Amino acid sequence: MDGKPMLMIPGPTPVPEQVLLAMAKHPIGHRSGDFSKVIAEITENLKWLHQTQNDVLCLTVSGTGAMEAGIINFLSPGDRVLVGDNGKFGERWGLISKAFGLNVDLIKTEWGKPLDPEEFRAKLEADKDKQIKAVIITHSETSTGVLNDLETINKYVKAHGEALIIVDAVTSMGALNIPIDEWGLDVVGSGSQKGYMIPPGLGFVSVSKKAWKAYETATLPKFYLDLGKYKKATDKDSSPFTPPVNLMYGLQVALQMMKAEGLENIFARHQRNTAATRAAMKALNLPLFAPDTHASTAITAVIPTTVDAEKIRSTIKKKFDIALAGGQDHLKGKIFRIGHLGFVSERDILAAIGALETTLQELGYEGATPGAGVAAAAAVLAQS
Amino acid sequence: MDGKPMLMIPGPTPVPEQVLLAMAKHPIGHRSGDFSKVIAEITENLKWLHQTQNDVLCLTVSGTGAMEAGIINFLSPGDRVLVGDNGKFGERWGLISKAFGLNVDLIKTEWGKPLDPEEFRAKLEADKDKQIKAVIITHSETSTGVLNDLETINKYVKAHGEALIIVDAVTSMGALNIPIDEWGLDVVGSGSQKGYMIPPGLGFVSVSKKAWKAYETATLPKFYLDLGKYKKATDKDSSPFTPPVNLMYGLQVALQMMKAEGLENIFARHQRNTAATRAAMKALNLPLFAPDTHASTAITAVIPTTVDAEKIRSTIKKKFDIALAGGQDHLKGKIFRIGHLGFVSERDILAAIGALETTLQELGYEGATPGAGVAAAAAVLAQS
Structure with a gap:
């Protein structure tokens, strides 16, 4: 049947009906007292979501615009920056840094593998005269489903003392715990069509006192x-x-919904959905692209060996109207990615895995016992 | 009564119900074939609206972001630019140009007066070694309601030969005739919450072949x-x-509506509403801030002498829930501005003028015969 599409991509993510209806309200003047109240409420709730007393600023941009703002506001031409690059987005922050004339030191790792915090430690410790002005890290690498070890890398940045830590939290904000104040994260960028449960068009940047000094x-x-x-x-x-x-307007409602669910519950739901999805892929003998130790709670990338990734995507789209993401750049056609970020329920996960199993059967896949995927997911969900 | 607000500010402007409902549709993946079709249709219709075969690009930014893109993509540090500055927005394009290290030559005129094309001619003719790389002009200066003589200034730019013409059409695109190809306008920036009849969040830039060369x-x-x-x-x-x-989605529907109305009819409606508004202000003995010869069809600024502009705004807001714009910077408290841009009907103009007359009576204004404003507007509308 038509007219009932399901988004399981890393953005845009599903949007609650309350948010869609709020967005359909007629706009009011943005300089009016009534709209000031909306901004005040949003600002307070953004700080709650970011677990910070830092400023959290709201820009009319995509996630890339938010990250560009997070980089260019705190640096000068020729400044040395370390940029973690183990996927499409880490690569992009390196390109932005180069476009603005920064002295870029890429710390590269193969796509699908996590950044090695020890490489950051070595570079930062060797920088005795404190020339490194910022370390730029993608937390959840959307292109691969790898979660980089931000907490450890940040510890080395803190030990360095001079460098700012600039974090791409575009697909991790609202999907897992990022205690900005506790960890002392200087600049954290994110985007609306992700954990925020609203459509694309807004970017967010949180800025620490240290970053404002820079x-x-x-x-x-x-x-x-x-x-x-x-x-x-x-x-x-x-x-x-x-x-x-x-x-x-949509953001206002979405943040109210997030507060009602509670941060702990939101994070637990994302963990649960991630664990269920990964258990299902293993039971279906579909290799996971990111290791268990570094699995993003936003997205799970799968690298099927005996069945074509693009065929899976086109079939599940046609048969069940489920949108899965494909691979980017050299991973095009090699992986598919299941988004489970934002307004995604446990029921959605079971539906998607059931549909994936049916799709695999239709494509003649014989690598797993029928029903094994849903059973594995159910086992995870039953326990939690 | 509450719940029936009316926007008569220069943005956000009124949004048709069809557009609001289109925006409440659930998003689909932006990399899907279905969304490509939306982009294709929008791109074609944007070219129609811009009366051009040039590229018209769509960015997630406010109008200022669109203008910044329109400036920084075609210039290099130290390039000499002429910037027309006779209001808040002309001033802003000068500030952007300076922030990016351009060699800025401001051609200033008092707020409320039009830029003098002869000043541009003189500077351009004197530039024998073609050091002027761009002329940046605000077409409809929203802060004052002045329409600058783009056609004449552009002729001098064309005679110069080297310089690009970069136009802020943020409140003029869709409100009056801007034949981009016929006039040879190189870069034209605009924003969604204006003549486009959709909420803020999208910016547009049209780019000529000559600009791409730069x-x-x-x-x-x-x-x-x-x-x-x-x-x-x-x-x-x-x-x-x-x-x-x-x-x-909203833009797609708004452009369909604009095509159905037709460019000539849209422009004629804006002319009619502007003429009716100005006739009413004159009949009410409320001085107009911009001269008749240079009146924007987007907004009419009024500089009342015997009654307080802010009192008019707060009273009409409270009594009739009509939002009028105030003055910006040094004009704060001195003028009020009536927006008649975008989805504004002749009926809206009569309602606003009737409400303004009532407001003036309530404030004890005795400078005009009661009913004179509506009568003057009616006379204009009856003829056209």
């Missing part, structure tokens, strides 16, 4: 992405440029 | 706002970064 002397050119302007306006419950009023 | 050698740093990436993706009915899917 901002004062940073000379990379900026205007639309100048976070100082956003801070100044946000402090007055306003915005420097016209904000996307209707997306903000 | 792009090839331009060295200002860019990534998120790199228009080359947008062109490459748009040529494949795609987007370089995740687009705001739901706003694009």
Whole structure:
């Protein structure tokens, strides 16, 4: 049947009906007192979600725009930065850094493997005259489903003392615990169409006091992405440029829903759905692309060996109207990725695995006992 | 009564119900074939609206972001640019140009007065060794309601031969005739919450072949706002970064509505509403801030002398739930601005003028015969 599509990609993610309806309200003036109240509520709840007293700023951009703002506001041309690159997005932050004339030291790891914190430690410890101004890390690498060990890498950054830690939390914010204040994360970027449960169009950047100090002397050119302007306006419950009023309405409702569910419950749900998905893939003898020790709770990448990844995607789309993501760049056609980020229930996971099993049968896959995937997922979900 | 607000500000502007409902549809994957079709349709209709065969690119930004992209993609540090500055937005494009290290030559005029094309002519003619790389002009200056004489200034730019013309059409696109190909406008920026009849969150930039040639050698740093990436993706009915899917749904419907109304009719409606509004203000003896010869069809600014502008705004808001705009910067408290841009009907104009008359009576204004404003507007509307 048509008209009942299901998004299991890493963004846009499913959007609750309450959010969609909030977005359909007629906009009001963004300089009105009524809208100031909306901004004030959103700002407070964003800080709650980010577990921080730092500023959390709201920009009309995609996740890439948020990350670019997070990089260019705190650095000057020629500044040395370490950039972790083990996937499409780590690679992108390296490209942005180069485009803005930073002295980029890429710490590369094969796609599908986690960044090695020891490589960061070695570089940071060797930097006796404190030339490294920032370490840029992708937390959950969406292209591979790998979760990098942010906590450990950040410890080495803290030991260095000078460098800022700049984090791409685009697909991890709202999907797993990122205690910004406890860990002392300086700059954390994220995007709306992910754990936030709203459509794309808003980016978020949290900024620490230490980062604001770096901002004062940073000379990379900026205007639309100048976070100082956003801070100044946000402090007055306003915005420097016209904000996307209707997306903000949606965000307001989504954050209320997240508060009602509670951070612990949200994180536990993502863990549960991830564990169920991974257990199912193992029971179906479909190899997982990221190791268990570094599994993103946003997305699970699968690298099937005896059945074509693109055939799986096209068949499950046609038969069940489920959108799965494919591989990017050299992984195109080799992997498929199951998004379980944001407004995804345990029931959705069972439906997707059931549909995947049916798809595999239709494609003549004989690598597993029929029903094994759903059974494995059910075992995880029954226990938790 | 509550719950029936009316927007008469220069953005956000009123949004049709069909657009609001389209935005409440569940998003689909932005890399899907179905969404490619949406992008293809939007791209074609944007070219129709812009009266051009040039590329028209769609960015997730506010109008300021679109203009920043329109400036930084075609220039290099130290390039000399002429920037027309006769209001808040002209001033802003000067600030952006300075922030990016351009050699800025401001051509300033008092707020409320139009830019003098002769000043541009003189500077351009004197530039024998063609050092002026761009002329940046605000077409409809939202802060004052002044319409600058783009056609004449552009003729001088064309006579110069080297300089690009970069146009802020944020509140003029869709409100009056801007024949991009006929006039040879190189770069034209605009924003969604204006003539487009959709909420804020999308910016548009049209780019000529000549501008693309300048792009090839331009060295200002860019990534998120790199228009080359947008062109490459748009040529494949795609987007370089995740687009705001739901706003694009809204845009799709709004452009269909605009095509159904027709460009000539849209422009005539804006002219009619502007003429009716201005006639009413004159009949009410409320001085207009912009001269008749240079009146924006997006917004009418009024500078009342014997009654307080902010009192008018707060009273009409409270009594009739009509949002009028105030003055910006040094005009704060001195003027009020009536937006008549986008999805504004003749009936809306009569309602707003009737409400303004009632407000003036309530505030004890005795400068005009009661009913004179509506009568003057009616006379204009009856004729056309």
